[in-house]
Amino acid sequence: MLGISVILVFIRFLKGPSIPDRVIALDLLILIAIGIIAVYSMQNDQSTFLDIAMLFALIAFLGTVAFAYFLIQRSKNDD
Numbered sequence: 001m002l003g004i005s006v007i008l009v010f011i012r013f014l015k016g017p018s019i020p021d022r023v024i025a026l027d028l029l030i031l032i033a034i035g036i037i038a039v040y041s042m043q044n045d046q047s048t049f050l051d052i053a054m055l056f057a058l059i060a061f062l063g064t065v066a067f068a069y070f071l072i073q074r075s076k077n078d079d
Contacts, residue, residue, distance in 0.1 A: 002036050023067050030060040 009032065013025035034053045041049035 006032050027060050027064050
């Protein structure tokens, strides 16, 4: 299921049509990667991979916040 969702989200990432759609698709790709890491970590009883998943979550969150800040600044400059 995770593999199929990666393929479908990657198609959405490539097609767009706008930059916010692509950012959301990229955020969802990172979320799916976190899910894959979590499943792998549970199957192999290695909790160290969960640290990597938390790092990916932090990077995804910061990227989304930075893009939202960029959109707000761009809309202020257009006015």
